[in-house]
Amino acid sequence: MEEITNFIQSIKSKNKHFLNLLYTSIIRHGFDNTGLTKSKIMFSNVLLHIQPVKIHKRSVKFKTTLGLGLITTYMFFVLAVTGIILMFHYSPSAAIGPDGFPDAYSRMLNLRSNIFWGDFMRNMHRWAAHGMVAFVALHMLRVYLTGAHRGGREFNWVIGCILGLLTVFLSYTGYLLPWDQLAFWGVKVGTEIARLAPGGDIIRGILLGDTDVSGEALLRFYVLHVAVLPTIMGSLIAWHFWRIRKDGGLAKPADTSEESQIPDKDFGEVKNTSVFKSARSYKLVELVKGNEPKVNEEVDQMMFAWPKLIIRELIVLAGVLAFLSLISVFFDAPLEPPADPANPTNPAKAPWYFLGLQELTSYDGFIGGIVIPGILAGGVMVLPYIEMFFETFTKTYRKNIPGVWFAKDRTLENALFIGMYIFMGVLIIIGVYFRGANWEIIYPWDPVTGGHH
Numbered sequence: 114m115e116e117i118t119n120f121i122q123s124i125k126s127k128n129k130h131f132l133n134l135l136y137t138s139i140i141r142h143g144f145d146n147t148g149l150t151k152s153k154i155m156f157s158n159v160l161l162h163i164q165p166v167k168i169h170k171r172s173v174k175f176k177t178t179l180g181l182g183l184i185t186t187y188m189f190f191v192l193a194v195t196g197i198i199l200m201f202h203y204s205p206s207a208a209i210g211p212d213g214f215p216d217a218y219s220r221m222l223n224l225r226s227n228i229f230w231g232d233f234m235r236n237m238h239r240w241a242a243h244g245m246v247a248f249v250a251l252h253m254l255r256v257y258l259t260g261a262h263r264g265g266r267e268f269n270w271v272i273g274c275i276l277g278l279l280t281v282f283l284s285y286t287g288y289l290l291p292w293d294q295l296a297f298w299g300v301k302v303g304t305e306i307a308r309l310a311p312g313g314d315i316i317r318g319i320l321l322g323d324t325d326v327s328g329e330a331l332l333r334f335y336v337l338h339v340a341v342l343p344t345i346m347g348s349l350i351a352w353h354f355w356r357i358r359k360d361g362g363l364a365k366p367a368d369t370s371e372e373s374q375i376p377d378k379d380f381g382e383v384k385n386t387s388v389f390k391s392a393r394s395y396k397l398v399e400l401v402k403g404n405e406p407k408v409n410e411e412v413d414q415m416m417f418a419w420p421k422l423i424i425r426e427l428i429v430l431a432g433v434l435a436f437l438s439l440i441s442v443f444f445d446a447p448l449e450p451p452a453d454p455a456n457p458t459n460p461a462k463a464p465w466y467f468l469g470l471q472e473l474t475s476y477d478g479f480i481g482g483i484v485i486p487g488i489l490a491g492g493v494m495v496l497p498y499i500e501m502f503f504e505t506f507t508k509t510y511r512k513n514i515p516g517v518w519f520a521k522d523r524t525l526e527n528a529l530f531i532g533m534y535i536f537m538g539v540l541i542i543i544g545v546y547f548r549g550a551n552w553e554i555i556y557p558w559d560p561v562t563g564g565h566h
């Protein structure tokens with residue numbers, strides 16, 4: 114009897130030892146409240162180490178970013194996950210199947226009625242795609258209005274602009290995949306706008322792989338949508354984040370020492386008690402030239418990213434997931450009759466983010482479809498450099514404080530930028546709600562004209 118008890122006891126202790134080893138092989142740190150642990154948590158977790166161990170306390174404040182870049186990032190993740198699930202059930206083929214429908218289209222019907230959670234996944238994917246386009250635009254607006262495209266961050270603005278364009282293009286290539294009337298004619302209108310540009314026909318030909326939107330285009334859009342664009346975007350997002358760190362974190366005024374200090378509990382054990390504020394050592398990092406490291410600045414305004422920042426990020430994630438789930442339960446992604454190249458919808462509308470463009474082209478194809486958007490998109494992309502160029506003459510460039518909402522010395526720039534958003538917003542609203550058959554003005558509240566658009 115004693116032998117059995119001893120045997121069980123020895124297994125128990127060995128088990129404990131084993132479980133201990135197993136646990137520490139995965140989670141290498143404890144969860145106590147010391148600065149060392151807080152640093153270890155951020156360092157030793159592959160997801161967390163993208164972010165710094167210590168951040169400026171302004172970075173966790175909602176007001177600084179409104180969480181918009183983060184929300185855009187989460188939308189991208191949701192799209193990747195739901196997109197992969199959808200890929201298991203999709204085929205980019207316009208060939209007519211036994212049910213009399215093009216294969217891609219009957220896959221949609223299948224998703225809607227036969228696949229467990231298929232409809233929900235499709236809805237999540239669709240609403241996250243629209244959401245990402247909207248949030249990337251809002252993120253850009255916040256960056257501009259806080260002047261965060263300046264003070265060394267100019268090039269990250271350019272990377273951001275490419276990300277913004279790719280977001281739209283990614284959404285647009287996905288728009289064709291259901292191969293229904295909405296998809297077919299929406300994409301067709303978009304490619305007609307491209308045709309107006311010099312060399313546009315060639316680009317259009319490469320994109321479509323045919324003289325018109327056809328099964329070839331479906332295949333090309335699919336490859337762009339599931340492989341080429343997400344890969345480029347994933348890499349650019351990593352680059353975007355890398356630059357934020359190398360630029361010394363989020364934009365902030367040069368001196369925030371006037372702002373209230375962080376409570377002691379956020380420092381853990383390594384609060385800087387030195388009389389010298391620059392008690393941090395950077396070792397190799399000291400070799401790096403540029404804006405980093407901010408050795409002498411505001412040690413007392415820095416706080417541990419764990420747990421406050423991470424908790425807030427998780428709350429935003431939960432909010433994004435809850436919001437997308439909720440609308441996906443109540444609103445179905447549209448699915449019209451299968452694509453019919455011989456039977457145009459009237460009106461044929463591009464996706465909403467292109468409707469501003471479509472509205473402009475209805476006045477003048479070349480000026481509205483190419484010149485104005487070209488100037489706007491190109492101008493926005495190099496905007497920080499335009500500002501830099503003009504301000505080097507007035508010698509005020511670096512003095513402008515980045516990271517402050519509506520800085521007083523930037524009223525004109527901010528007003529122009531907001532004006533551009535209002536201009537595009539109004540055009541989009543007209544395009545979505547006030548254009549009916551033959552692109553004539555309708556009133557959405559008018560049952561005669563507004564009922565059937």
Ligand code: HEM
Pocket residue numbers: 178180181182183184185186189249252253256261262266269270271272273274275276277280350353357362363364
């Ligand atoms: C796929 C698209 C994009 C993603 C996922 C993304 C993500 C982010 C994230 C997570 C941040 C950290 C701050 C925050 O949460 O707001 C950030 C900062 C920044 N983003 Fe983006 N972004 C995108 C597109 C853009 C665009 C279109 C622009 C501008 C044209 C832009 C310019 C910037 C700049 C300059 C910063 C630094 C801001 C600062 O220092 O306060 N990004 N981005």
